Structure formats: C-alpha cells, structure tokens
Amino acid sequence: MDKLMTVQKNGSTTNQNRFQDFPAWSSWIDAMFSNELPALMMSNFNTGMTLPKVNIRETADAYFVDMAVPGMRKEDFQIDLDNHVLSISSERSEEKQESGANFTRREYGYDSFKRTFTLPESIEENNIKATYQDGILSVHLPKKEEAKQTPARTITIS
DSSP: OTTOOOBOTTSOBGGGOTTTTSOOHHHHHHHIIIIIHHHHHHBOTTTOOBOOOEEEEEOSSEEEEEEEOTTOOGGGEEEEEETTEEEEEEEEEEEEEEEOSSOEEEEEEEEEEEEEEEOOTTBOGGGOEEEEETTEEEEEEEBOGGGSOOOOOOOOOO
16 A cells, blocks of 8 residues: 555646756746856956945035955055046955975965946045045045035025
C-alpha cells in the first residue's frame, strides 16, 4: 500500500511535479532585474569599483553634494569646475608585497571613479568649498544673493 500515488483532479500525479520547490522563471528574472542588474549598471567596468553614493540637499542659501567615500584621503580627490559642470574624481593605485622564506606575493590595486553634476547658474562659483570628514566628501555650493530664499511675508491690501 505504500506504493500508491495521489492523483489530482486534473489527472496528474504529485510525483510528476518534482520541480515545485524551485522558483518560477519569472521569479528568477524579477530577482535579476531588481538585485543584480542595478549593481552592474552602477559599476565602473574598467576597475570594478562601484560609483560612490551621493546625496544632494538644498538649504535657503546653498546646495550641498555629499558623497560617501570611506577609506580615502582628501588628497585622493580631484574636484574641477568647468562651464557650470562640477566633476569629482579619484584615481588611486596600491601595491602590496609580502615575502616569506619560500615565496613573494605582490598585489596591485587600482580604483577610480568620476561623477559630474551640472550646476544651475544661481551658484556663486568663486565661493565653492569642499571638506572631507569621516568618509564623507561634502561640497558646499553657495547660492548667489538673488537666488537665496527669502522668508515669507504678508502683503497688506491698500
């Protein structure tokens, strides 16, 4: 009696569906586009280094570009401004060497990235400043006086 199979209403046996524990093809495709593909699109194919994440925020008198780049030094960055285009880049190479009694191992590393941002004409380009602290590169982009937000006021009717 232990060799009996359960037959479903459509006539198929439960033993024939041996792949039921595997995800459907549509699940695999959905996972690829939601997980793996964005990471590939954000990577720098020349070096394998992913582009740093950036937050851009605005205050009443300035914009800030904050970039997460831990493990670097402020000397590793190149920040340029050309025709209202702000470019932030870094290029760094590293060489490690270990030696032992019967071996020598050398490893070379190379990291680079470049992010560019088109700035509005309302930026006071001569007063742009940058700081690097705790793995965050912050570029301060002050607004021109005429572009600064003024507080709301009430207008009286005459």
